[in-house]
Amino acid sequence: MIHFERFQLSNGLRVLVHEDASTPMAVLDVLYDVGARDEDPAKTGFAHLFEHLMFGGSVNISDFETPLQLAGGENNAYTTNDFTNYYIQLPAENLETAFWLESDRMLSLAFSEKSLEVQRKVVCEEFKEHYINKPYGDVWFKMRELAYKQHPYRWMTIGSKLSHIEEAQLKDVKDFFFKYYRPVNAILVVAGNVKTDNVRALAEKWFGGIPSGEKYVRQLPKEPIQHELRKLEVSADVPLDALYKAFPMAARTEPGYYVADLITEVLGGGGSSRLHQALIKEKKLFSQIECYHTGSNDPGLVVVEGKLIKGVSLADADKAVEEELAKIQSEKISDLELTKVKNKTESAIVFEDMSVMNRANSLAIYELLGDANMMNTELGKYQAVTAGEILATSRQIFDANNSNTLYYQSK
Amino acid sequence: MLNRKIAPAFKDAREFNLELPLYRKHVLSNGVEVFAIDLGNEDALMVSWIFDAGNWYEESSGVAGAVSALLKNGTSTRNAFSINEHFEYYGAYLSRACQHETADITLHCLNKHVGELLPVVAELIADSVFPQEELAIYQKNGQQRLQVNLKKSEFVASRLIDSYLYGPNHPYGKFSSLEQYQALERESLMAFYNKYYRQGACRIIVAGKLPASMEDLLEINFGKLSLHAPTPEDPTGWPVIEPATAKKYDIVNDPNGVQGSIRIARNFPNRHHPDFQKAQMLNNVFGGFFGSRLMTNIREDKGYTYGIYSYLVNNKQESGWLISTEAGKEVCRATIDEVYKEMDLLREELVDEEELQMARNFTIGTILGDLDGPFQVASRWKNLILHGMDEKYFYEGVRIVKSITPEELQELAKKYLDPSAFFELVVV
Numbered sequence: 001m002i003h004f005e006r007f008q009l010s011n012g013l014r015v016l017v018h019e020d021a022s023t024p025m026a027v028l029d030v031l032y033d034v035g036a037r038d039e040d041p042a043k044t045g046f047a048h049l050f051e052h053l054m055f056g057g058s059v060n061i062s063d064f065e066t067p068l069q070l071a072g073g074e075n076n077a078y079t080t081n082d083f084t085n086y087y088i089q090l091p092a093e094n095l096e097t098a099f100w101l102e103s104d105r106m107l108s109l110a111f112s113e114k115s116l117e118v119q120r121k122v123v124c125e126e127f128k129e130h131y132i133n134k135p136y137g138d139v140w141f142k143m144r145e146l147a148y149k150q151h152p153y154r155w156m157t158i159g160s161k162l163s164h165i166e167e168a169q170l171k172d173v174k175d176f177f178f179k180y181y182r183p184v185n186a187i188l189v190v191a192g193n194v195k196t197d198n199v200r201a202l203a204e205k206w207f208g209g210i211p212s213g214e215k216y217v218r219q220l221p222k223e224p225i226q227h228e229l230r231k232l233e234v235s236a237d238v239p240l241d242a243l244y245k246a247f248p249m250a251a252r253t254e255p256g257y258y259v260a261d262l263i264t265e266v267l268g269g270g271g272s273s274r275l276h277q278a279l280i281k282e283k284k285l286f287s288q289i290e291c292y293h294t295g296s297n298d299p300g301l302v303v304v305e306g307k308l309i310k311g312v313s314l315a316d317a318d319k320a321v322e323e324e325l326a327k328i329q330s331e332k333i334s335d336l337e338l339t340k341v342k343n344k345t346e347s348a349i350v351f352e353d354m355s356v357m358n359r360a361n362s363l364a365i366y367e368l369l370g371d372a373n374m375m376n377t378e379l380g381k382y383q384a385v386t387a388g389e390i391l392a393t394s395r396q397i398f399d400a401n402n403s404n405t406l407y408y409q410s411k
Numbered sequence: 412m413l414n415r416k417i418a419p420a421f422k423d424a425r426e427f428n429l430e431l432p433l434y435r436k437h438v439l440s441n442g443v444e445v446f447a448i449d450l451g452n453e454d455a456l457m458v459s460w461i462f463d464a465g466n467w468y469e470e471s472s473g474v475a476g477a478v479s480a481l482l483k484n485g486t487s488t489r490n491a492f493s494i495n496e497h498f499e500y501y502g503a504y505l506s507r508a509c510q511h512e513t514a515d516i517t518l519h520c521l522n523k524h525v526g527e528l529l530p531v532v533a534e535l536i537a538d539s540v541f542p543q544e545e546l547a548i549y550q551k552n553g554q555q556r557l558q559v560n561l562k563k564s565e566f567v568a569s570r571l572i573d574s575y576l577y578g579p580n581h582p583y584g585k586f587s588s589l590e591q592y593q594a595l596e597r598e599s600l601m602a603f604y605n606k607y608y609r610q611g612a613c614r615i616i617v618a619g620k621l622p623a624s625m626e627d628l629l630e631i632n633f634g635k636l637s638l639h640a641p642t643p644e645d646p647t648g649w650p651v652i653e654p655a656t657a658k659k660y661d662i663v664n665d666p667n668g669v670q671g672s673i674r675i676a677r678n679f680p681n682r683h684h685p686d687f688q689k690a691q692m693l694n695n696v697f698g699g700f701f702g703s704r705l706m707t708n709i710r711e712d713k714g715y716t717y718g719i720y721s722y723l724v725n726n727k728q729e730s731g732w733l734i735s736t737e738a739g740k741e742v743c744r745a746t747i748d749e750v751y752k753e754m755d756l757l758r759e760e761l762v763d764e765e766e767l768q769m770a771r772n773f774t775i776g777t778i779l780g781d782l783d784g785p786f787q788v789a790s791r792w793k794n795l796i797l798h799g800m801d802e803k804y805f806y807e808g809v810r811i812v813k814s815i816t817p818e819e820l821q822e823l824a825k826k827y828l829d830p831s832a833f834f835e836l837v838v839v
Contacts, residue, residue: 022452023783023784024779024783025779025780025783059415060415060416061415061416065701065702066702066769067418069700069701069702069769069770069772069773069776070421070768070769070772070773071421071422071772071776072421072422072424072427072772072773072775072776072777072779073773073776074700074701074773074776074777074780089780090776091422091427091776091779093421093422094421094422096419096420096421097418097419097421099419100415100418100419103415104415107415117714118710118711118712118713118714119714120714121713121714121715122710122711122714122716122717123717124739125670125714125715125716125717125737125738125739126717128669128670128739129670129717129737132669132670133563133564133665133668133669133670133737134563135559135562135563136559205413206413209413237562237665237667238559238562239555239558239559239561239562240555240558240559269499270495270499271483271491271492271494271495271499272492272495272496272499272500277492280548280552281491281492281548284548284551287551287552287555287556288552288555288556307555307559309551309552309555310555336500339500340496340499340500340502343499343500343501343502343524344499344502345502346502346521347455347502347503347504347519347520347521348502350453350454350455350521351455351519353453354451354453354455354784354786355783355784356783
């Protein structure tokens with residue numbers, strides 16, 4: 001059970017406090033309700049580029065890192081398709097330094113030309129390092145475009161192309177900031193060796209005076225139901241053929257999400273999972289195979305991906321995957337398998353929640369989803385899933401008219 | 412009115428009192444030492460069996476890694492599937508890792524399941540059989556994985572730089588090849604396993620909110636195995652380190668690559684050398700964290716790279732000082748020049764007090780955060796134990812962080828940060 005207190009400042013900033021006296025540290029986490037899905041299709045990658053600019057100095061503090069490091073703190077941030085999250089961890093005695101820094105950059109950035117110019121380059125190098133200069137690095141650009149036709153999940157967080165990042169202008173930066181980075185669109189979580197009363201006073205002091213801003217109301221195009229079998233073949237200079245299959249699944253807060261999560265565990269979670277056992281060990285068609293889901297807030301994707309044994313054809317490998325997917329659609333999983341995936345989920349939650357940083361992060365994300373207390377009810381939802389639901393949901397997800405298949409061929 | 416230009420007061424690193432929680436030690440009846448770190452609030456624990464079974468001990472290349480990887484792929488009574496299923500059924504994670512000197516088996520699980528899991532770990536240690544078919548799958552899949560990795564400039568760069576530093580025949584410098592996978596034989600795996608696991612030198616680290624029965628459980632399951640405590644080392648028998656003679660290398664791995672993987676490295680004494688912990692502090696200023704000189708100059712000012720770091724390698728016999736980054740192909744040369752300029756500056760000018768304070772406070776804050784939680788404390792202890800050290804080394808390190816002077820840092824820079832002593836490698 002994760003205990004927390006919740007209050008709201010008059011400018012609309014939601015604040016959560018999680019006290020844990022067993023750690024000497026404090027964590028301050030700020031989550032902004034904006035991600036790559038909120039971008040203009042002609043300016044993709046901007047939410048992430050913007051995250052970099054949040055470290056380029058704020059209106060009253062020219063350098064974010066130095067004062068934080070002086071206070072013994074470290075920090076980082078990440079952008080997803082759904083949201084952007086910033087976190088600081090530092091000795092609890094120095095908590096106010098985190099409030100000072102984080103509130104000033106919510107008040108306003110410095111909007112420096114130099115910072116934009118440098119971070120454009122840094123992000124372009126990040127783009128190259130992860131998506132161009134790596135074998136199979138471009139797969140997800142292609143798969144997202146195949147699986148999403150309307151919804152902005154059709155592009156990657158890093159952006160759909162380098163030119164979008166290279167062309168970003170300071171005006172875009174300012175507009176983005178004042179539209180999304182306002183208290184009314186943010187959630188602040190303070191966790192660790194802290195006291196709620198003290199956090200309340202510090203939150204009022206540092207964040208209370210920031211103009212509330214306008215609530216961003218998200219209106220994204222919905223992805224239409226697929227109703228078609230989609231296939232794409234590409235070839236590239238890679239050593240092995242690879243197979244990727246993606247199937248639309250439920251949104252994060254729908255009951256089907258938990259079922260889909262367990263389905264991916266049955267199929268791909270660990271050495272005793274079905275795909276691993278059947279396709280790597282028994283049939284020896286793949287050298288590597290995984291099943292996971294994208295876990296996004298709006299309807300996501302269940303993914304099967306694997307690298308083929310040399311000499312095996314993509315068509316044969318695909319057929320073997322289809323056979324496994326047919327099995328989970330035709331027969332209930334055993335009690336042993338069901339207990340196994342639930343036990344794995346229980347462990348994963350316990351281990352993840354051991355770190356105060358993860359707890360702070362999870363509270364922010366669940367609050368964004370509607371209620372931080374979901375953190376305490378998640379396990380119950382997994383435990384309630386039945387073999388019948390796994391069967392029914394597998395039939396929905398793995399319907400052939402719901403599939404996106406990518407053959408990635410070695411040239 | 413709130414003045415946002417003034418930073419709030421903060422507690423300086425030197426006022427923090429860092430404490431490394433101690434372990435409780437007991438010895439199993441076969442002599443194996445157990446180091447227990449009893450901490451934490453969650454009913455979860457970690458057990459690590461650490462064997463002297465790294466690639467240091469192998470006679471033919473790849474055997475140590477193969478044994479480690481295949482350890483859970485079959486015993487005389489269970490096949491790979493049933494072993495995996497057993498651990499996964501109880502929501503446990505069983506990982507194996509093989510380093511240069513040691514190889515470990517590590518179990519993470521909820522306390523309530525530990526009684527069901529330890530007997531099967533004992534089976535893996537005493538009764539693995541390395542089925543031929545599992546070995547064949549490992550060989551094939553390992554070769555395929557290697558083929559993919561060989562397409563990555565960073566993978567190629569990291570193995571080449573190690574071979575320059577230590578020589579291609581030293582355990583630290585040799586690397587895997589397709590032929591080596593091909594040549595693996597079940598008999599040599601069994602022989603290695605028998606010598607270094609079944610009858611091997613082992614120590615156990617256990618951490619978490621430990622159940623009262625933990626000591627008994629370890630004794631029952633592992634106290635009667637043919638394991639023994641590690642024997643003292645004889646450094647005169649250590650393999651010879653033969654660094655390469657040429658210092659500069661330019662390798663084209665992918666003619667269409669858009670970035671170069673840059674590695675700049677020199678040999679450096681091991682942890683027992685009096686300069687080691689001081690050099691770690693100099694390294695922090697140089698390239699050890701986000702506020703370091705390399706990151707500030709090469710990423711935050713020039714935008715040549717997504718990230719650049721330097722670090723001291725964690726080897727027993729001899730360390731290395733390494734700078735690592737991926738930079739745009741057209742700015743690789745400029746990046747390397749800037750790295751050398753930063754070395755020059757550290758040799759020629761004193762680090763100013765504010766910068767040193769920042770590095771000091773950041774380091775102390777990080778150690779404080781690193782000691783938060785049983786597994787983190789265990790990992791620090793693991794490092795000390797494996798290097799034959801105790802808490803005095805930790806406290807000496809903290810003392811150095813708190814007290815090192817700009818003059819000492821400059822002395823160290825003069826001694827070690829000389830570009831001509833470094834290997835320089837770019838792989839595109």
